[in-house]
Amino acid sequence: MGRQKQPVRNHSHLDNLDTILAGCRRRNRQSQEKLYRRFYPALFSLCRNFFGQEHDALTALNNGMLRVFQHVNQYDPQKGEFFNWMYTIVRNAALTLLRDRKTQCFEYEEIDDLMGFESPENPLDALTAGDIQVYLMQLPVATRRICGLFYLDGFSVKEISDALGIREGTVKWHLSESRTRLKPILEKALR
Incomplete structure (x- = not known):
């Protein structure tokens, strides 16, 4: 052998x-x-x-x-x-x-908490990691930042507010804005 x-x-x-x-x-x-x-x-x-x-x-x-x-x-x-x-x-x-x-640049315009953003649905769930990055890059920087912290990293509205030093209403507005801007893009992509 x-x-x-x-x-x-x-x-x-x-x-x-x-x-x-x-x-x-x-x-x-x-x-x-x-x-x-x-x-x-x-x-x-x-x-x-x-x-x-x-x-x-x-x-x-x-x-x-x-x-x-x-x-x-x-x-x-x-x-x-x-x-x-x-x-x-x-x-x-x-x-x-x-x-x-x-303190050097004011990217966030503070918004009063009038919106009442409540949505358990994550618009990014149906996407791959690579696709998510492509779509997030289409958002304004401040909105993209908050969207990533909320939907990808799992931070709560309060945690984002505390981490960025902005009002919770501002965080909710950016989350609503991200959903509004991403909805037509995602609907088109997922057809």
């Missing part, structure tokens, strides 16, 4: 991520770059929902990734997926940058 083939070790996505994270814990620059590059598309897309300018989205992403690298030792796999942990840190970095810049 001939020589038996050695089983090929399957380097799964997780094994590779564990190796990269181990390098990041040692503050290895190559590992940090690999982690950054691996998740850049998803995280940049997240940050792009918050800002009209690519530069601002990139600043938020870089601020968030710096925090990820500084606190990578605090990640506990028992508490959830690494991507979710990192996503939360980057999203919070984007919210912090928004709050810091709020």
Whole structure:
């Protein structure tokens, strides 16, 4: 009989991520770059929902990734997926940058709570992640930001209001505006 083939070790996505994270814990620059590059598309897309300018989205992403690298030792796999942990840190970095810049530019026109926005229906449910990004980019920046926080990240109206430092009525108006603007686009796309 001939020589038996050695089983090929399957380097799964997780094994590779564990190796990269181990390098990041040692503050290895190559590992940090690999982690950054691996998740850049998803995280940049997240940050792009918050800002009209690519530069601002990139600043938020870089601020968030710096925090990820500084606190990578605090990640506990028992508490959830690494991507979710990192996503939360980057999203919070984007919210912090928004709050810091709020005094520089007033993107939100405060609206009194007369609308009573109540809709359990998520207009984005029938779409893929890629489609969602395409449609969200058609909304004005402030509306896109609130729509993403509410429908994609699951923030409540009050949480969005607190995070962005705006009235709940303003959040509700932007949610209503997003539904109004997206409805004809989605109806056409889903035919």
